[in-house]
Amino acid sequence: MAIVIKNISKHFGSFRALDSVNLEIEAGSLVALLGPSGSGKSTLLRLIAGLETPDTGAIWLRDRNVTYQNVQERNIGFVFQHYALFKHLTVRKNIAFGLEINKVPPREVKARVEELLDLIQLTGLGDRYPSQLSGGQRQRVALARALASQPQVLLLDEPFGALDAKVRKDLRAWLRRLHQQVHVTTIFVTHDQQEAMEVADEIVVMNKGRIEQVGTPDEIYDSPATPFVMSFIGPVNVLPSNLRLFRVNGDASPDGNSQVFFRPHDLLIETSPNAAGTAAKIGYLVNLGWQIEAELILEGGYTLQAILSRPQFEKLKLKTGQQVYITPKAVKSFPQTHQLAAVGL
């Protein structure tokens, strides 16, 4: 294991930011810490970096207990959302900075900087100043600077958070490719589930200072361990289990005390009555071009969301106010006491 977090807790005053966190990260992996604002992602990252010390527990990097080592001793590269490059230094000088501080011979520095410029696809821009670069290019320079001294771990705190959606998307793909080339153990913090799903080999879902689940993007999406994970990782319908909708499918718990979860894509919609389907009325339709969102209203006033592909929609020819017959697929039930993420529908 490249990183082992053992039973880490961290308070700020009386506030518990991390609560008995245990985590193991394999060497060479690309891991996302995913969770809502305030869930403790940055605190965990800062503890690994050595920018904070835990109240209890230990942090191991390979076979060294680094819990009380300072930042410099840990050999870690760090990139923040608003990573200030030195404005008065060129790109080349920014990348070389750490190497020069560590008295690496000039010839080696030069070779390493050229290699990194090539890696971040900015060859030819080495003599520019940060103000002459786009936001995305600046973050790539920040990454090159973090990689210059060949850290054993790379930590990225919302590295693309301040960039616009299109640049963010390009940089995600770029980060994946970069990681395939350099293979340094990398942890990045994000509150964006799509970013985590697109980039990471493994996702650590955090909530209120605790880890809710660790798994591959497929595991997290297809087999969420808790209602929080299911509702944080994508849109979801949550309904009481005692509705007719679930009785027909035999998915209801007999006491009706649980909640049933299913994704808006996992809803079969038919226009003619059938034994399995439950009647619902279409409340509204939103055509996003590549997909169509529909609000469906059940008898009793419960509403749910369906997402249809364009071909499905064109085949069904749905209209607002129309009566349809719905059958949920891939439902999951959890006891009603669990907490949901404040996102989703």
Ligand SMILES: Nc1ncnc2c1ncn2[C@@H]1O[C@H](COP(=O)(O)OP(=O)(O)OP(=O)(O)O)[C@@H](O)[C@H]1O
């Ligand atoms: N130095 C500090 N002093 C006091 N409270 C802090 C400090 N650092 C973090 N906290 C609190 O600890 C909690 C966790 O913060 P943290 O930054 O780890 O969350 P996060 O999941 O990274 O959130 P965000 O996505 O908003 O950055 C928050 O409630 C925050 O206000």
